Amino acid sequence: xxxxxxxxxxxxxxxxxxxxxxxxxxxxxxxxxxxxxxxxxxxxxxxxxxxxxxxxxxxxxxxxxxxxxxxxxxxxxxxxxxxxxxxxxxxxxxxxxxxxxxxxxxxxxxxxxxxxxxxxxxxxxxxxxxxxxxxxxxxxxxxxxxxxxxxxxxxxxxxxxxxxxxxxxxxxxxxxxxxxxxxxxxxxxxxxxxxxxxxxxxxxxxxxxxxxxxxxxxxxxxxxxxxxxxxxxxxxxxxxxxxxxxxxxxxxxxxxxxxxxxxxxxxxxxxxxxxxxxxxxxxxxxxxxxxxxxxxxxxxxxxxxxxxxxxxxxxxxxxxxxxxxxxxxxxxxxxxxxxxxxxxxxxx
Amino acid sequence: xxxxxxxxxxxxxxxxxxxxxxxxxxxxxxxxxxxxxxxxxxxxxxxxxxxxxxxxxxxxxxxxxxxxxxxxxxxxxxxxxxxxxxxxxxxxxxxxxxxxxxxxxxxxxxxxxxxxxxxxxxxxxxxxxxxxxxxxxxxxxxxxxxxxxxxxxxxxxxxxxxxxxxxxxxxxxxxxxxxxxxxxxxxxxxxxxxxxxxxxxxxxxxxxxxxxxxxxxxxxxxxxxxxxxxxxxxxxxxxxxxxxxxxxxxxxxxxxxxxxxxxxxxxxxxxxxxxxxxxxxxxxxxxxxxxxxxxxxxxxxxxxxxxxxxxxxxxxxxxxxxxxxxxxxxxxxxxxxxxxxxxxxxxx
DNA sequence: TGAAACGGATGAATCGATTCATTATCGTGC
DNA sequence: GCACGATAATGAATCGATTCATCCGTTTCA
Numbered sequence: 099x100x101x102x103x104x105x106x107x108x109x110x111x112x113x114x115x116x117x118x119x120x121x122x123x124x125x126x127x128x129x130x131x132x133x134x135x136x137x138x139x140x141x142x143x144x145x146x147x148x149x150x151x152x153x154x155x156x157x158x159x160x161x162x163x164x165x166x167x168x169x170x171x172x173x174x175x176x177x178x179x180x181x182x183x184x185x186x187x188x189x190x191x192x193x194x195x196x197x198x199x200x201x202x203x204x205x206x207x208x209x210x211x212x213x214x215x216x217x218x219x220x221x222x223x224x225x226x227x228x229x230x231x232x233x234x235x236x237x238x239x240x241x242x243x244x245x246x247x248x249x250x251x252x253x254x255x256x257x258x259x260x261x262x263x264x265x266x267x268x269x270x271x272x273x274x275x276x277x278x279x280x281x282x283x284x285x286x287x288x289x290x291x292x293x294x295x296x297x298x299x300x301x302x303x304x305x306x307x308x309x310x311x312x313x314x315x316x317x318x319x320x321x322x323x324x325x326x327x328x329x330x331x332x333x334x335x336x337x338x339x340x341x342x343x344x345x346x347x348x349x350x351x352x353x354x355x356x357x358x359x360x361x362x363x364x365x366x367x368x369x370x371x372x373x374x375x376x377x378x379x380x381x382x383x384x385x386x387x388x389x390x391x392x393x394x395x396x397x398x399x400x401x402x403x404x405x406x407x408x409x410x411x412x413x414x415x416x417x418x419x420x421x422x423x424x425x426x427x428x429x430x431x432x433x434x435x436x437x438x439x440x441x442x443x444x445x446x
Numbered sequence: 447x448x449x450x451x452x453x454x455x456x457x458x459x460x461x462x463x464x465x466x467x468x469x470x471x472x473x474x475x476x477x478x479x480x481x482x483x484x485x486x487x488x489x490x491x492x493x494x495x496x497x498x499x500x501x502x503x504x505x506x507x508x509x510x511x512x513x514x515x516x517x518x519x520x521x522x523x524x525x526x527x528x529x530x531x532x533x534x535x536x537x538x539x540x541x542x543x544x545x546x547x548x549x550x551x552x553x554x555x556x557x558x559x560x561x562x563x564x565x566x567x568x569x570x571x572x573x574x575x576x577x578x579x580x581x582x583x584x585x586x587x588x589x590x591x592x593x594x595x596x597x598x599x600x601x602x603x604x605x606x607x608x609x610x611x612x613x614x615x616x617x618x619x620x621x622x623x624x625x626x627x628x629x630x631x632x633x634x635x636x637x638x639x640x641x642x643x644x645x646x647x648x649x650x651x652x653x654x655x656x657x658x659x660x661x662x663x664x665x666x667x668x669x670x671x672x673x674x675x676x677x678x679x680x681x682x683x684x685x686x687x688x689x690x691x692x693x694x695x696x697x698x699x700x701x702x703x704x705x706x707x708x709x710x711x712x713x714x715x716x717x718x719x720x721x722x723x724x725x726x727x728x729x730x731x732x733x734x735x736x737x738x739x740x741x742x743x744x745x746x747x748x749x750x751x752x753x754x755x756x757x758x759x760x761x762x763x764x765x766x767x768x769x770x771x772x773x774x775x776x777x778x779x780x781x782x783x784x785x786x787x788x789x790x791x792x793x794x
Numbered sequence: 795t796g797a798a799a800c801g802g803a804t805g806a807a808t809c810g811a812t813t814c815a816t817t818a819t820c821g822t823g824c
Numbered sequence: 825g826c827a828c829g830a831t832a833a834t835g836a837a838t839c840g841a842t843t844c845a846t847c848c849g850t851t852t853c854a
Contacts, residue, residue, distance in 0.1 A: 110572075110594070112840055123804045128842055138802065153594055158570035159510040160840035163809050179532040188527070200567070203551070219548070222506035246458070246501055332736060362737060388680060389710060389737045396742065460810055471834045476812055486832065508810035511839050 111152040120148035131156070162224060169199045171415060172220035173229040173253065174213055176297070177331060178205035180359055181387040182404060183231075186254065189408025190229065197416050199226075208297060208329060210234035221248060227415045229253045235296045237262070251415045254407060255298040257429050263418065265411040265430045269299050272400045272434035273306025274313075276354045276382045279398070279436055281314045283443060285352035285380060289323045291338040291364060292356045293330045300356055303384065307354065323350050330356060335363025343371055351379065352442070358383040358390050358399055365393065365441070380442040396439035398446070403432050459500040468496035479504070510572060517547045519763060520568035521577040521601065522561055524645070525679060526553035528707050529735040530752060531579075534602065537756025538577065545764055547574075556645065556677055558582035569596060575763045577601045583644045585610070599763045602755060603646040605777050611766065613759040613778045617647050620748045620782035621654025622661075624702045624730045627746070627784055629662045631791060633700035633728060637671045639686040639712060640704045641678045648704055651732065655702065671698050678704060683711025691719055700728040700790070706735045706747055713741065713789070728790040744787035746794070751780050 117124045122141060129137050130145040137145075148154075162168050173190055175183040187203055194201055202220060206213035213233050217240075220228055227249035230240060237259065244250045250262050257264035280288055290307055293300040304324075311321050325342055327334035335355060343349070355361035361383030365375065373379050375395045383390060386401035410430055418425045438446045465472045470489060477485050478493040485493075496502075510516050521538055523531040535551055542549055550568060554561035561581050565588075568576055575597035578588060585607065592598045598610050605612035628636055638655055641648040652672075659669050673690055675682035683703060691697070703709035709731030713723065721727050723743045731738060734749035758778055766773045786794045 110840095113842090114840075124841080125804055125806095125843080126802085129803085132842075136802075141802080153590065155566070155569050155594070157511070157572070157840050158567075159507045159572060160809090161570075161842080162507040163505070163511050163811090163840080164842045166809070178526070179529065179536070181527065181529075184527040184532075218503070219506075221503050222509075224505070224507060242501065246503070362740060366740060389741070392710060392714060392742055393737070393740050394742055394744065458810095461812090462810075472811080473813080473834055473836095474832085477833085480812075484832075489832080505810050508839090509812080511810080511841090512812045514839070 185404035186408035189405035193412035269302035273303035277310035289350040332363030335360035339367035398442035533752035534756035537753035541760035617650035621651035622658040625658035637698040680711030683708035687715035706731040746790035
């Protein structure tokens with residue numbers, strides 16, 4: 099089988115093959131690739147022709163092995179299918195592109211094991227840093243990672259330690275905003291569809307919920323019905339509502355869902371059960387994703403600066419990298435904003 | 447600074463460091479990592495202790511350089527923020543997990559250049575195969591990739607050549623379904639918000655649109671108003687509607703949007719212009735994404751088997767890999783299904 | 795004419811993990 | 825006491841790109 103018509107390559111051509119074909123040394127080929135101006139025109143052309151003829155493609159492994167490091171950072175979010183996180187990721191990418199870094203993006207699906215697996219994978223591949231929305235309660239793994247020379251920035255959660263930076267939105271305030279709103283509408287019995295307490299966002303929003311209830315003089319024992327779901331998506335929301343409606347006791351007149359995807363599922367289940375919104379059940383979500391305003395019943399939600407969140411996290415990571423020891427760790431916190439719509443307030 | 451309290455590693459510990467610390471050879475450390483049963487218990491323990499103490503993490507570059515290949519495949523979709531593609535990607539992951547392959551996932555954002563860049567990146571990293579939803583018209587790059595030994599499967603588009611497999615949904619039929627439906631409701635002037643003709647899905651759906659019009663005895667010159675938008679997302683849809691409403695001539699009474707994200711934007715713009723749906727404008731989308739049924743006006747859409755699409759593409763890729771030369775290339779095509787809702791049919 | 799300077803090209807050393815032919819050690823059986 | 829086999833451990837070679845000290849050939853200038 100000839101070289102040009104072969105159906106499948108026997109082996110990837112290496113820089114040595116190119117050198118042989120062009121009649122130069124491997125060093126020269128490398129120079130053509132990395133410092134073209136140090137090579138004479140004629141030699142460069144010969145090498146380029148050989149590269150073209152052999153369809154040579156650089157071997158990233160060999161490159162990285164020698165270089166020791168790559169212009170890449172990793173990011174792990176809770177759920178890549180959640181529009182909130184895709185918007186955050188877009189912000190990350192935009193900042194990274196400016197410094198010609200690339201991104202390895204993964205979704206932990208809120209599973210600490212998956213998170214750990216991806217972190218290890220990133221580390222083995224030699225990323226310079228990672229942005230993580232932790233799904234586990236403990237930061238030990240991340241601290242160890244940091245000690246091994248990989249910069250860490252927490253994404254969408256406030257750092258509990260002084261020596262790791264974070265970029266977040268004030269989730270306590272966000273949770274409070276939602277419940278203050280419901281209370282101001284006269285609701286005194288509120289369901290809270292929340293995720294596991296291993297996830298910081300869930301903990302913080304809950305704290306805000308409790309604070310708002312306390313401020314209104316309501317006793318959580320009477321005023322709050324908590325439902326914990328396994329995953330923060332539409333299925334979780336449906337499941338939460340089904341369990342709520344099956345339960346004994348006074349049915350709440352309002353509901354706060356820990357995010358919009360959950361709210362979407364909750365709305366679907368509520369409709370299936372013929373529960374009128376907001377008349378029989380007011381609903382508030384969190385994130386203000388793109389479709390929140392366009393639902394059958396437009397969803398009241400807590401808005402967050404998604405793109406900015408991602409952009410800032412990436413910025414912090416890159417600066418931490420470039421400034422080295424002089425870098426000051428910081429906890430950046432944005433403020434959320436309540437957007438009132440028909441799902442909670444008929445007059446909206 | 448001592449080893450245990452150092453704030454930042456000077457250098458990643460290598461297998462040699464571990465060997466030194468454990469008082470064994472590098473070969474033995476490698477054996478502990480890869481063939482633990484060929485090592486005596488006491489030696490293995492010593493090595494494991496050293497690994498733990500040094501916080502040793504394998505260097506993926508060196509590993510791959512030696513191995514020559516990795517259990518990884520790449521996938522490039524048009525828009526990772528589109529729920530359609532996240533569901534497809536989930537299908538891919540589920541199939542890959544069964545064979546312990548990992549996935550590198552990227553979004554071309556419908557930009558042929560980005561697509562080419564990611565393909566090259568994947569290739570440099572030594573992926574075994576790629577699944578691509580092409581954004582460029584030409585397949586030359588993919589054919590060349592295939593010739594260099596990287597398996598290729600087209601995702602969500604039917605292969606135009608015999609020697610590349612594909613998994614797709616019949617987009618011609620899907621486009622026809624949408625327009626047949628609108629015609630059956632009595633519409634004789636229909637807007638088609640479509641993407642660039644470099645994207646195969648756009649070409650095919652358009653072909654279906656034209657076929658359905660022809661079958662109904664309608665002349666496209668009168669019956670069809672085509673609007674071409676730059677990107678297949680909500681912004682594109684808004685833009686399309688604005689241009690449609692600004693245009694001279696009879697305003698269409700119905701609209702087919704090339705996908706649901708576009709339809710979402712279109713609905714938003716139509717509402718902003720005070721156009722009643724479906725009374726003044728019937729709307730049909732494509733993909734039947736999760737929120738389509740839950741919009742203010744539930745969206746009529748063309749449903750596709752997303753998860754199955756991704757799963758099957760990955761299956762084809764892995765089988766192609768394992769069966770080698772005996773593998774028969776195939777074009778797998780699923781059938782779409784029209785889901786009628788209120789945005790087109792008030793009685794639905 | 796000879797020395798210095800300079801642009802180009804060279805090729806051996808290097809990165810870290812894996813592999814495999816070789817060696818070392820020990821126990822078993824005759 | 826010796827040979828043999830089995831089990832463990834070794835360490836040199838390898839993968840492919842990069843780097844850098846070195847070398848070569850020209851040109852320039854004293």
